[in-house]
Amino acid sequence: MELLSLSLTDLVANLEQKKVSPVELMDAVLDRIDATHADLNAFVALHDREKLLADARSAEERIARGEARPIEGIPLGVKDLEDTVGLPNTEGSLIHKGRISQRDTVQVGRLKAAGAIVVGKTNAPEFGYTAITKNLVYGVTRSPWNLDLTPGGSSGGSAAVLAGGVCPLVTASDGGGSIRIPASFVGAFGLKGSQGRVARGPFGQWEFDDKSVSGPLTKTVEDAALQLDLTCGAAPEDPNSLPHPGFSYLEALAEDLPAGTRFGYSPDLGHGVVQSDVARVVEAAARSFEAMGHTLVPVSGGPPGLGREWGLLGGFEMASELHRYLPDREDEFGRTFIRGVQAMKQVSAEAWGEMARKRMELNGWCQSIFSDVDFLLTPTVPYDPPPAKGPFPDETEGRRQPPAGVAAFTIPFNWSWHPAATMRAGLSDAGLPVGLQIVGPRHRDDLVLRAAFAFQREQPWHPRWPTSW
Numbered sequence: 001m002e003l004l005s006l007s008l009t010d011l012v013a014n015l016e017q018k019k020v021s022p023v024e025l026m027d028a029v030l031d032r033i034d035a036t037h038a039d040l041n042a043f044v045a046l047h048d049r050e051k052l053l054a055d056a057r058s059a060e061e062r063i064a065r066g067e068a069r070p071i072e073g074i075p076l077g078v079k080d081l082e083d084t085v086g087l088p089n090t091e092g093s094l095i096h097k098g099r100i101s102q103r104d105t106v107q108v109g110r111l112k113a114a115g116a117i118v119v120g121k122t123n124a125p126e127f128g129y130t131a132i133t134k135n136l137v138y139g140v141t142r143s144p145w146n147l148d149l150t151p152g153g154s155s156g157g158s159a160a161v162l163a164g165g166v167c168p169l170v171t172a173s174d175g176g177g178s179i180r181i182p183a184s185f186v187g188a189f190g191l192k193g194s195q196g197r198v199a200r201g202p203f204g205q206w207e208f209d210d211k212s213v214s215g216p217l218t219k220t221v222e223d224a225a226l227q228l229d230l231t232c233g234a235a236p237e238d239p240n241s242l243p244h245p246g247f248s249y250l251e252a253l254a255e256d257l258p259a260g261t262r263f264g265y266s267p268d269l270g271h272g273v274v275q276s277d278v279a280r281v282v283e284a285a286a287r288s289f290e291a292m293g294h295t296l297v298p299v300s301g302g303p304p305g306l307g308r309e310w311g312l313l314g315g316f317e318m319a320s321e322l323h324r325y326l327p328d329r330e331d332e333f334g335r336t337f338i339r340g341v342q343a344m345k346q347v348s349a350e351a352w353g354e355m356a357r358k359r360m361e362l363n364g365w366c367q368s369i370f371s372d373v374d375f376l377l378t379p380t381v382p383y384d385p386p387p388a389k390g391p392f393p394d395e396t397e398g399r400r401q402p403p404a405g406v407a408a409f410t411i412p413f414n415w416s417w418h419p420a421a422t423m424r425a426g427l428s429d430a431g432l433p434v435g436l437q438i439v440g441p442r443h444r445d446d447l448v449l450r451a452a453f454a455f456q457r458e459q460p461w462h463p464r465w466p467t468s469w
Contacts (some may be wrong), residue, residue, distance in 0.1 A: 008222075014073075018063065026075055028407055071230065079170070081127070082108060131407060145433065149384075151385070152183075169218055176414050187464075199241035229249050260293065265298060267378075362416050380410065
């Protein structure tokens with residue numbers, strides 16, 4: 001267990017220095033999966049143990065020959081919305097139960113090429129549609145902080161195995177908060193990068209609903225920077241993918257932010273409804289940047305609320321993929337999910353135009369904000385994690401939650417393509433992690449990582465993790 005409490009970068013260093021072997025590490029991960037699965041239900045499909053140990057022995061031989069790759073021998077959990085050769089990709093849906101992937105995604109392929117060993121698949125809600133990780137194929141995933149609560153979603157299985165000290169490296173993705181919400185709920189670091197920073201795909205059809213990204217969900221900021229170094233860069237499979245930035249994100253952390261950097265702070269983005277103790281923790285975290293010699297600038301108002309539009313557009317795109325299963329196999333889908341897909345009937349040309357207008361309004365708001373400040377700080381999630389099976393609260397402390405209230409602070413920056421990270425700001429009155437979100441200028445993922453690293457140095461949260469419950 002002590003071995004699995006280490007950060008990714010520390011594990012890499014220990015492997016390079018032969019203080020620990022890949023076989024020892026793989027054994028520890030597999031034993032930890034066995035010990036925690038009944039509680040967490042986070043890993044939902046695994047490669048054969050003998051195969052994994054053979055891969056670990058091969059990694060050990062490479063290290064001995066001096067041929068180690070950057071993350072040689074590091075065990076990897078892959079989110080079950082993502083392909084990796086030889087394992088199921090059900091996307092949490094009964095219609096894909098038993099489907100085995102014949103290829104790797106770009107992200108998984110790059111991590112494997114860097115030396116990672118895929119252990120298995122981590123649970124996700126059906127088609128990643130909600131921020132609670134449960135589905136009809138694998139059931140409910142639970143938080144290592146409190147087994148009665150959800151670790152969030154859609155990268156909930158990845159968040160649970162990371163925070164529970166089960167696996168040191170995972171994949172995650174974010175179309176409306178699916179990295180940041182679970183990272184916030186389990187007290188981890190999560191980065192939704194600029195659109196295209198980590199190449200995605202290959203996919204069967206072009207995504208017009210261009211809000212989703214792949215990216216790191218890690219224990220520390222350094223771990224995320226390392227993972228981004230290994231996965232960024234353009235790929236022909238992803239028409240939105242960005243060229244390699246030409247520098248190392250990990251090395252960029254060595255450069256401090258200039259004194260007097262301007263941090264805008266919005267407690268609610270003009271429409272979020274935030275639990276009072278969460279608001280208190282986030283404000284204290286925001287003010288810590290003042291203590292570092294930076295400037296905190298109050299931000300009033302906010303962009304248009306886009307929760308309802310986010311759901312409609314997502315349902316429309318999903319219906320375009322699933323229409324061949326409907327209505328004949330409708331009873332194989334989760335009730336909440338299928339209601340969302342059916343809502344696509346509301347997407348008329350007029351509704352599409354209204355979404356496009358609001359998205360442009362959001363872009364103008366972001367343009368105005370980042371002409372006045374260098375970063376924007378907000379809460380990541382407005383309240384403590386809901387029950388593992390749901391539902392989300394309709395109101396908080398007597399105040400009505402807006403549509404998609406759990407993602408009130410995350411959805412806007414999927415629509416706008418700005419990089420946004422979350423880190424553990426502290427604990428709520430219930431002793432649960434609270435996330436602070438840092439949003440940066442478009443394409444400046446390096447700046448967001450540097451700001452997060454500055455906060456981490458002042459208020460480190462690692463290695464405090466819920467490894468027993």
